[in-house]
Amino acid sequence: MAKKDPRIDAYIKKAQPFARPILKHVRKLVHRACPDVAETIKWRMPFFDRKGTICFMAAFKEHAVFGFGKASCCSAKKTRARWAILAGSCR
Numbered sequence: 001m002a003k004k005d006p007r008i009d010a011y012i013k014k015a016q017p018f019a020r021p022i023l024k025h026v027r028k029l030v031h032r033a034c035p036d037v038a039e040t041i042k043w044r045m046p047f048f049d050r051k052g053t054i055c056f057m058a059a060f061k062e063h064a065v066f067g068f069g070k071a072s073c074c075s076a077k078k079t080r081a082r083w084a085i086l087a088g089s090c091r
Helices: 006-014 020-033 077-089
Strands: 038-042 045-049 053-059 064-068
Touching: 006 020, 006 038, 006 045, 020 045, 020 053, 020 064
Parallel strands: none
Antiparallel strands: 038 045, 045 053, 053 064
């Protein structure tokens, strides 16, 4: 499993109380779907990279968001299947 970025821990800690469990859950799902993902902060939001941006998440005053980056970053069939499961888990 890839190392977790302490800046994302801090981001989650500073998020609104409603958003913290959502962000933790999404982070866990991303690492489960792509164990070698790299965490980083871009534009003051958590991003998950592997050969480019795979996805990102953010929390605001009254809502949280999750978005996908380039699908081409996940070239292997098995990885794409895992992302399909992730997308279903986040709905």
